[in-house]
Amino acid sequence: MSAQNITDKPATPSRRDFLRVASLGIAVPVATAALAACKSEEAPKPAAAAAPAAGPHADSNHSGGTTAAHPRTPAEIRAAADEMDKHHEAGIKSFPAKTEGKGNQILQPRVENGVKVFEITASKLQWEIEPGKLVEAFAYNGQVPGPQIRVTEGDRVRVIIKNQLEQSTAVHFHGVITPNDQDGVPFITQPPIKPGDTYTYEFTAKNAGSHMYHSHHNAAEQVGKGLLGAFLILPRRPRAIERADVDYVMVINDGSHGYTLNGKSFPATEPIVCKLGQRVRVRFMNEGMMIHPMHLHGMHMTVIDKDGYPQPMPWKCDTLNVAPGERWDVMIEADNPGVWAFHCHILPHAETPNGMFGMVTALIVEK
Ligand SMILES: [Cu+2]
Incomplete structure (x- = not known):
């Protein structure tokens, strides 16, 4: 289960502590009211869960905190719970934790003869997912998600993709209604964009809405590693x-x-x-x-x-x-x-x- 790949990480918090978030400067009384509502969600776990260094299978290594040799005393149970809670609290207190890099930033186009032109470069880099945890990413313009593209219904749009990856790629505008040859699927509507090459897409943004753009080549890897972004077509007449x-x-x-x-x-x-x-x-x-x-x-x-x-x-x-x-x-x-x-x-x-x-x-x- 892939969840386990990312569970061996430090400290993070319970719902109850979350609502305190004192570091955010939010009025405590509000959070206090919410606490009561959340309390039932925090049924104490078996003592196993109190082992803070344990991985996701911690619970299966224990059986409710007792062994034949040594039933735990109330003080020991309390200490273990405190230890576990400490890790939850530390995670909450650090939110929102600072990391290098911010994705999904709005990309301003340049306008050429009435066409909104967006330039995007795909490249490989290290991306900080959470403090101190770097992963290999494929990014558009150095961001994961890639820069947010916002256009208005009816706009003529040109997206120029430069491929600096060590594999071919292509860009599909997911949800956007384009002419067939702008659909971005290698060997169906275009050749793959080879490493080092540049490719240009152009179409009129017809259907308003929240759409996306992402790789459509070796996509399980490329999208998984970050070749994706939001493509918003804002309506001419908002509701x-x-x-x-x-x-x-x-x-x-x-x-x-x-x-x-x-x-x-x-x-x-x-x-x-x-x-x-x-x-x-x-x-x-x-x-x-x-x-x-x-x-x-x-x-x-x-x-x-x-x-x-x-x-x-x-x-x-x-x-x-x-x-x-x-x-x-x-x-x-x-x-x-x-x-x-x-x-x-x-x-x-x-x-x-x-x-x-x-x-x-x-x-x-x-x-
Ligand atoms: Cu989920």
Whole structure:
């Protein structure tokens, strides 16, 4: 199970501690109220879980904290729990942890004769997933996810790709309706872009919505290592329901970098910050190979778009399955102040006995 590749990592936290996040300067009383609600989720684990250095199989090595030779005393159980909690707390306290490199930054085009031109270079580099953990990445313009491309419905768009990798590649504009020869699939619509070569895509951005761009060549490796990004086509006439104060793209991935949100694993993930009363749009995009049910604490989400297409009737949820290749747009009315956990609810993607990791971030609603 690939989860284990990324569970041998230090400290991360429990939901309860998460909500404290004193370092974020959020009012403690808010978090306190939330604690009660979360408490039942924290049923104490068998003592095994208290062994902080243990890996994901820790529980199977123990049997409820007792052995025939030595039943543990209440003091020993307490000490073990304290030890475990210490690791959870350390992870939370370090959130959002600083790392080198930030992906998903908006790329400004240059305009040539009315065409929006984006230049993108694919290259190999080391990427810091969480503090001190470097992985080999394939990146567009040195970022994982690659730079965010934003155009408007009807724009003429040119994307120039320079391949500095040691393997061929190609770019597919996922969800974007293009002429066939701009679809980016080697041997179906174009030759592969060889190492050292440059290739140009050009099309008119017809269908508004939250789309993606990614490699479509040796993609399990190339997309897993980071050749992906958001491609937004903004509508000419936005609907009232999509008016947002904060517009946040959350790219989900689960390739060789482990479980990541925008190229980072908790506690290096980025919180979404807004003010009480604001409207937050989150655009979930799954570039991975597994379904991730994304769960927001404290508020519901109103689903407005699927793959860029407006829902016939917006609908509410607090947990939303995001399958590979899917994009889901949700609106959140930030009416409940505090620091709210926001995470994948397949728990091995989000938490170990040592605390939270991977697909965890927070929605911070400031008063
Ligand atoms: Cu998940």
